[in-house]
Amino acid sequence: MVAPQPVETERLSKPMTDITYSEDDITLAGEFALHLLDPTARAAFEARLLNDASLRALVRDWDEDLCTIANEVTEITPPKHLQSQIETSLFGHEESKIWAFLGLGKAGWAMCSLALVALLTFFALDTDQPDQSLVATFMAEDESLQVAALLNPALHELTLVRSVGKVAAGRSQELWLIVEGAPAPVSLGLLDANADSKFILTDAQADVFWGATLAISDEPLGGSPTGAPTGAVLAAVKMEKV
Amino acid sequence: MTTISDIENMIAQVSLKDRHAFSLLYNATSAKLFGVCLRILNNRADAEEALQEAYVKIWNKASTYTSNGYSPMTWLITLTRNLAIDKLRARKDVTDDIDDNPQLQDAGPTPETAAIASDTRRQIDVCLEQLKDEKSEAVRGAYLEGYSYQELADQFDVPLNTMRTWLRRSLLKLKDCLSR
Numbered sequence: 001m002v003a004p005q006p007v008e009t010e011r012l013s014k015p016m017t018d019i020t021y022s023e024d025d026i027t028l029a030g031e032f033a034l035h036l037l038d039p040t041a042r043a044a045f046e047a048r049l050l051n052d053a054s055l056r057a058l059v060r061d062w063d064e065d066l067c068t069i070a071n072e073v074t075e076i077t078p079p080k081h082l083q084s085q086i087e088t089s090l091f092g093h094e095e096s097k098i099w100a101f102l103g104l105g106k107a108g109w110a111m112c113s114l115a116l117v118a119l120l121t122f123f124a125l126d127t128d129q130p131d132q133s134l135v136a137t138f139m140a141e142d143e144s145l146q147v148a149a150l151l152n153p154a155l156h157e158l159t160l161v162r163s164v165g166k167v168a169a170g171r172s173q174e175l176w177l178i179v180e181g182a183p184a185p186v187s188l189g190l191l192d193a194n195a196d197s198k199f200i201l202t203d204a205q206a207d208v209f210w211g212a213t214l215a216i217s218d219e220p221l222g223g224s225p226t227g228a229p230t231g232a233v234l235a236a237v238k239m240e241k242v
Numbered sequence: 243m244t245t246i247s248d249i250e251n252m253i254a255q256v257s258l259k260d261r262h263a264f265s266l267l268y269n270a271t272s273a274k275l276f277g278v279c280l281r282i283l284n285n286r287a288d289a290e291e292a293l294q295e296a297y298v299k300i301w302n303k304a305s306t307y308t309s310n311g312y313s314p315m316t317w318l319i320t321l322t323r324n325l326a327i328d329k330l331r332a333r334k335d336v337t338d339d340i341d342d343n344p345q346l347q348d349a350g351p352t353p354e355t356a357a358i359a360s361d362t363r364r365q366i367d368v369c370l371e372q373l374k375d376e377k378s379e380a381v382r383g384a385y386l387e388g389y390s391y392q393e394l395a396d397q398f399d400v401p402l403n404t405m406r407t408w409l410r411r412s413l414l415k416l417k418d419c420l421s422r
Contacts (some may be wrong), residue, residue, distance in 0.1 A: 023414055030413035033320075034384040035327045036391055060311055065420050066317040068366040069385045070323075073281055075273035078293055083268055086297045091261065142259040 002111075019054050029055065033062035132159060138216055138235035140165070145234050147191075147216065156201040160191055167193040173234065174223050176204055178213040190223050191216065213238045244270045249314040257304035264301060271315070272297075275322045282326040282388040292329050296322040327388040369419035377412040380405070 031037050049056050070150050075084075132152035138160075145165035152159055160175065167173050175197070176185035186205070191197040201209060215236035217227050217229040224230045249270060255263030275296055279289035299321055301339070364370055370378040376398055383389045395405040 026411040026417050027413045030417070031410070034381070035324060035388060035411070036384055039331075057311070060421075063320045064313060064316050065366050065416075066381075067319055068364065069370075069382055070274075070278065073274065073277045073386065076277045076280055077273050078276040078290065082290055082293060083265070083272070086268070086294050087261070087265070089294065090298060090301050090403055142261075178303050 005006045019057075021054075021058055025055065025058065029058040030062050033059055033066055103136075131158070136214065136237040136239060137213070138237050145216070147235065149214065151236070153206075156203070156206045158188070158199045158201060160197040160199070162191070164198075166189065168218070170221055171231075172219045172221050172223050173216050174219045174229070175199060176215045176217060176229055177201075177209075178215055178236075179208045180211070184228055185215065187224065187227065188214075190219075210239050210241050246314060249318075253307050253314055253317075256301060257308065264297075268297060272320055274315075275318060278319055278322050279326045281386055282323065282330055285407050288333070289326075292322070292326045295329075296325050299325065305326060308350055323385075323388075330388050331390070346412075366416070369416050373412050373415060375405070377408055380409055381412055381416070386408070389412055 012060060026042075028037070028045060032042065035042075035047060049059065099201040132150040134148055135151045136149040137146065138149065143164065146163045147165075148161045148163060150161065172193075173191040177188055177193060178185045188201070188205075189197075189200045213236055215229070216234045217224075218231035218234055220230070243288045249267065252263045252267040252270065254269060272293065276289060276293050279292040279296070280286070281291060283289045284357070300318065301320070307314075310317070370381060373381070380389075380394050380398065383394060389397070391402060391405055391409070394409070398405065400408070
């Protein structure tokens with residue numbers, strides 16, 4: 001058992017000694033800090049705090065000074081299951097929300113609970129040019145992964161350029177084409193770990209490209225063993241033309 | 243040993259949605275915050291719920307921390323304590339049997355925790371000592387147990403208004419002492 005070590009506490013801001021507070025405010029702020037005000041008085045005081053920085057500083061001073069009383073609170077290890085419960089409630093739902101949004105529902109895929117997801121709708125810039133053009137950017141919510149998608153429509157060639165982030169060691173990133181109404185996402189292949197990734201769309205895929213959603217998922221090395229996404233959606237983007 | 247600046251760094255990372263930092267922060271602080279919840283709520287199930295809500299709030303509010311001027315443990319404890327007392331007040335069964343205390347001893351090995359033994363901030367203890375015993379007990383009781391004015395009045399067997407006056411005067415005396 002590790003004995004708790006004493007820790008220095010530092011007051012980050014000095015008490016506002018140059019401000020004179022009324023006795024009423026000093027006691028109100030103290031009662032507020034102690035949570036002694038009745039609900040009406042508490043709400044009224046909270047409303048004042050919104051617009052009054054010096055009053056907020058007064059409350060902060062009380063909070064800081066009174067907090068030392070908490071030194072005598074015994075530390076008690078919470079039950080082990082609580083941590084994963086907390087993390088699931090914060091992070092787990094994000095993923096099932098995103099998969100549901102993508103029209104996939106709960107298909108029994110194993111969800112890796114690590115990644116965060118965001119959906120960006122991006123508009124195609126100009127698909128009349130023969131060269132490739134930037135059609136979308138994938139961005140993970142925590143900005144750990146940013147991937148630009150360029151389309152060369154003549155060649156049905158999609159290039160993904162990873163500008164931020166990398167493939168985790170021992171894992172692969174797989175690209176999926178998700179079409180509304182289709183029975184399942186279609187794998188377009190794995191992203192290259194070190195260079196730009198090129199994917200060739202079939203005629204059928206090119207036909208449904210606009211309006212479909214592209215998603216990058218975290219998979220075991222070599223890609224999904226099942227033919228369907230097994231890991232977390234790292235980023236996804238809906239392909240929409242202006 | 244987890245230091246105060248470690249905790250601060252974790253909170254800063256959490257404000258950038260860093261889940262690993264959140265996990266580290268939980269490991270470093272949950273025993274203290276759980277202790278706070280248990281002390282106020284006197285009920286394992288409620289305390290677990292409160293702790294969960296506290297960490298969700300910490301995740302959501304971490305970005306406000308950097309600009310609020312609080313020291314990290316004070317911010318965490320204040321947030322948790324207020325949440326626990328809100329829960330306490332909302333509880334329908336107001337007449338809890340206060341002898342029904344859960345086991346307050348640590349049931350197993352403690353993970354690395356950040357104690358807030360503040361060598362530099364014992365001022366409140368000194369100032370509380372300067373109050374009469376029952377006044378300082380009332381302040382401690384409000385802080386640690388979340389007692390309401392009515393509960394304090396009952397405990398000290400005085401009318402509600404008397405307890406209010408006592409406590410307000412005590413707060414003024416404390417403020418005076420703390421400002422010296």
